[in-house]
Structure formats: structure tokens, C-alpha cells
Amino acid sequence: MxxxxxxxxxxxxxxxxxxxxxxxxxxxxxxxxxxxxxxxxxxxxxxxxxxxxxxxxxxPRFDTARAPRLVDLIVHSLDSPGSGAVLRGVEEAAYDAGLDLVVSAGLDRSRPPGAPERGWLDRLAVRGSSGALFNLAELTAVQYAAMEQHRIPFVMIDPAVEPPPGVVSVGAANWQGGVTATEHLLRLGHERIAVVAGSRRRLCSDARVAGYRSALASAGVPHRPEYVRHAGFDRAAARRRTRDLLDLPVPPTAVFACSDAMALGVYEALAGRGLTVPDDMSVVGFDDLPEARWAAPALTTVRQPLSEMAATALRLLLRMMDGHRPESTRTELSTRLVERASTAPPRTARTRLACRESQR
Missing domain, CATH: 1.10.260.40 (lambda repressor-like DNA-binding domains)
Structure with a gap:
């Protein structure tokens, strides 16, 4: 052909x-x-x-009646924390639909973060793929145009930046997740709440920080710019940013980390200063990866439904392969707080409560 x-x-x-x-x-x-x-x-x-x-x-790129039932999944990195959950969701949905799946890591280390390596599009076209899914990808205008010219339908899973108008994407309710995490800490009595954010240009990170700020404003708690630190979703960078927070004249009593990996970096920084979670500082993460349950203490976190997002993207892609366009180009799946052992009232509140109990 x-x-x-x-x-x-x-x-x-x-x-x-x-x-x-x-x-x-x-x-x-x-x-x-x-x-x-x-x-x-x-x-x-x-x-x-x-x-x-x-x-x-x-x-036409290929005869749709004879086209192979083949879909490409191009992930940011096969060793990224959430890639396993995304792959699992796509695999299960592809199996149910009778599709074959090709998985590749599209990241070229010499290119900007999230940018697929050169040649991925040519390989995709040569394979005659019926559609493509991109996870955490950041395509250029030329690459978007090339996908259109190849007539390959595609869906973005958790796109790194806001995709162009008309591009179909699936993500999580990141803003609401940021609100939920911060409100949980506020209910415990924390007011000095810091956020260890991801990358400044990442769509999900911006939304989570915006949710954090919105929750503070709704509670009448002043926003402290020095409490916002960016660590690029990197565990080691989160460790350094946490040390910076601890060195402030008035350090926070709680930290909302915008990923579970960064929350573990917060843990490490606190342990290095002889501090414990949650006695000296409460910590909330975001993702609910397996590491959140294995941490000591187990991490309170916002669950991001990565597998469900991936499966939803595959189902949308199937409809597009059959010639149907989704009613909405953006689909958001809800997040929810998973409470574990890493959060508690601030030490001063616990001390006051203990005093009142002893006086009874």
C-alpha cells in the first residue's frame, strides 16, 4: 500500500x-x-x-477499510512515575477494543522537556497507525500540522501545555485537586502552608498552584509569595526547595507538594534536619502512586486517575478513528483526597488541645 x-x-x-x-x-x-x-x-x-x-x-493516507487496528502510545518517558499507570489504562482499553498497541518513549534528551524526538512521526506514518495517543507531550506547531496532513487522529493525555484549539485532550481536575489538598490542611488548623510546585510552564502544575491560592483566599489566609517554590517535579529539587523553606524566618507548618515524588523529597529534607512528619510538618502529595502508600508515614495525597484518563483517551480516539468528533475537546476526570498518616494539626494546636484535655 x-x-x-x-x-x-x-x-x-x-x-x-x-x-x-x-x-x-x-x-x-x-x-x-x-x-x-x-x-x-x-x-x-x-x-x-x-x-x-x-x-x-x-x-487518503490509507484505505480505512483495510487499515490495521494499530494505535501508537507515545509517552514522555517510560521510567516516569506515572507512565506505568498510563500504559496499564491504555493497554486494558486497547485489549477490550481489539486494538494492537505500539508504545514508545518520545523524549529526546537534547530537546526541550516533553518534546518528542525527531523521526517519531515518520515511523508512526510508516507503520500505518490508525491513531495516536500522546502522554505529557509538547508538540510544535509543525508537528501538529504534520499530524493533520498525515490524517492521523490523536488525543493528548495530560498535555504539558495548553494544546491548540480543536485538539482533543484528557486530563485531571488539577485546580480542584489543589483546592482539596489546601482545604484539608486548613481544616487541620494550618495557616502557614507552602507549596512545592512543578514546572512553571506545565499546565497541570499551574492549575494545582492556582487551586492552592484559591483555597487560601477563600479561607481569608494571606498568600505568602515566599511559600511558593518550584521544583520541576524533581525529587532532589524538591528536597532543596524544602530546605529553603525551613530556612525562612517564619517557616511553614505544612507543605502541599504537587506530586508524590516531590513529597518524598520533602520527607527527605525534613529527615535531614531531624524533623518528623507530621509532628513537625504536615505533607500532602498529588498522584497517589504506589510510593505514597509505601512511604513512612504513609502519604496523604490527591488521587489523580491516571489509568482512567488513559482509558478515556483511548475510547475518545476510537470514536475519532470512526469519523466522530467529541462534543468537547477537553475532558477532565475528578480527583479526590486520600487521607493517610502524613497530616495532623500543627504542633501549637496539638499543644493547646493537650493542655485543655489535662485541665478537665
Whole structure:
């Protein structure tokens, strides 16, 4: 089944005519028609405009009646904390739908975080995949355009940044999760609550911090800018940021870490100073990965339904592969607080309570 460009009809313009109109070679015009990445944006624009102007009708990428039931899952990194949960959700949904699944880690260490490596799109097209799922990905405008040119339907799972209008994505209710985590600490009596956030550009991190700030404002607790520290979802960086918080003239009594991995970094920083959780500081995480249950003490955290998000994305993709568009381009699944042993009232509140009990 050929996937190279050719004239769509005998009456229509040939690719050579399109190439001459755009001032490029025929191989370059063919790359644009086939959605190849290795074309300069300005060249791609000229060829695309020539295609439209001359009425060149692109041949369908493959015969949908004979297309393989094959879906690609491109994850940020196979060793990232949540990749196992995402893979499990997609695998189970693909099995139920009778789909074959190809999994690849699309991260090239020399490129910006979340940016898939060069050539992934070409490999996806050569395989003749019927659709694609991207987890924690950050695609360029050229890559989005190439997906459209390849006519490959795709869905973003927890996109790193806000996708362009019309792109279908599935995520968690991150803002509400930030509110829930902070309200839990407020109910325990904490007012000096810090947040160890992820990356400044990450969509989910911004939403969780916004939820934290909203909960403080609703409770009438002043926001302290020095209590907001970014650690890029990195455990070691979270350890350093926590030490910075402990060195403040007025350190916090509780920390909301925007991932479980960073919460464990908070644990390590506290242990290094001879402090304990939750006696000296309460800690809340976000994700509810297995590590949250194994931590000592077990971590109170906001559960992010990663497997359910992945399965939902696969089901949306199936509908798109059948020619249906979702009613909404953004689907959010709810989060919930899982209370464990890492949170308690601040020490001063516990001391006052003990005094009142002893006086009875």
C-alpha cells in the first residue's frame, strides 16, 4: 500500500506542477504532502498554499477499510512515575477494543522537556497507525500540522501545555485537586502552608498552584509569595526547595507538594534536619502512586486517575478513528483526597488541645 505522494486524478495538477508553483523540488513537495518533519516552516507554508491554490487533492493516507487496528502510545518517558499507570489504562482499553498497541518513549534528551524526538512521526506514518495517543507531550506547531496532513487522529493525555484549539485532550481536575489538598490542611488548623510546585510552564502544575491560592483566599489566609517554590517535579529539587523553606524566618507548618515524588523529597529534607512528619510538618502529595502508600508515614495525597484518563483517551480516539468528533475537546476526570498518616494539626494546636484535655 503506497504512501508516497502522487497526483490525485489524471485531470488534477501533478506534484511536479505544485513543486514548480511553490519554487521547490518535487521531493520537498512530496515531504510536505506526506507530513514529513524535515521541512522548514516557510517552505511548508509555500507548498501548502500552492496545494490549496491549485486544488491538489491529497490521496487518503490509507484505505480505512483495510487499515490495521494499530494505535501508537507515545509517552514522555517510560521510567516516569506515572507512565506505568498510563500504559496499564491504555493497554486494558486497547485489549477490550481489539486494538494492537505500539508504545514508545518520545523524549529526546537534547530537546526541550516533553518534546518528542525527531523521526517519531515518520515511523508512526510508516507503520500505518490508525491513531495516536500522546502522554505529557509538547508538540510544535509543525508537528501538529504534520499530524493533520498525515490524517492521523490523536488525543493528548495530560498535555504539558495548553494544546491548540480543536485538539482533543484528557486530563485531571488539577485546580480542584489543589483546592482539596489546601482545604484539608486548613481544616487541620494550618495557616502557614507552602507549596512545592512543578514546572512553571506545565499546565497541570499551574492549575494545582492556582487551586492552592484559591483555597487560601477563600479561607481569608494571606498568600505568602515566599511559600511558593518550584521544583520541576524533581525529587532532589524538591528536597532543596524544602530546605529553603525551613530556612525562612517564619517557616511553614505544612507543605502541599504537587506530586508524590516531590513529597518524598520533602520527607527527605525534613529527615535531614531531624524533623518528623507530621509532628513537625504536615505533607500532602498529588498522584497517589504506589510510593505514597509505601512511604513512612504513609502519604496523604490527591488521587489523580491516571489509568482512567488513559482509558478515556483511548475510547475518545476510537470514536475519532470512526469519523466522530467529541462534543468537547477537553475532558477532565475528578480527583479526590486520600487521607493517610502524613497530616495532623500543627504542633501549637496539638499543644493547646493537650493542655485543655489535662485541665478537665
Amino acid at each position: 503506497a504512501r508516497t505522494a502522487s497526483a490525485s486524478t489524471s485531470a488534477g495538477p501533478t506534484l511536479a506542477v505544485v513543486a514548480r508553483e511553490a519554487g521547490v523540488s518535487v521531493p520537498t513537495a512530496s515531504k510536505v504532502v506526506n507530513g514529513r518533519e524535515d521541512v522548514a516552516p516557510e517552505t511548508r507554508r509555500r507548498v501548502t498554499e500552492a496545494l490549496d491554490r491549485l486544488g491538489y487533492v491529497r490521496r
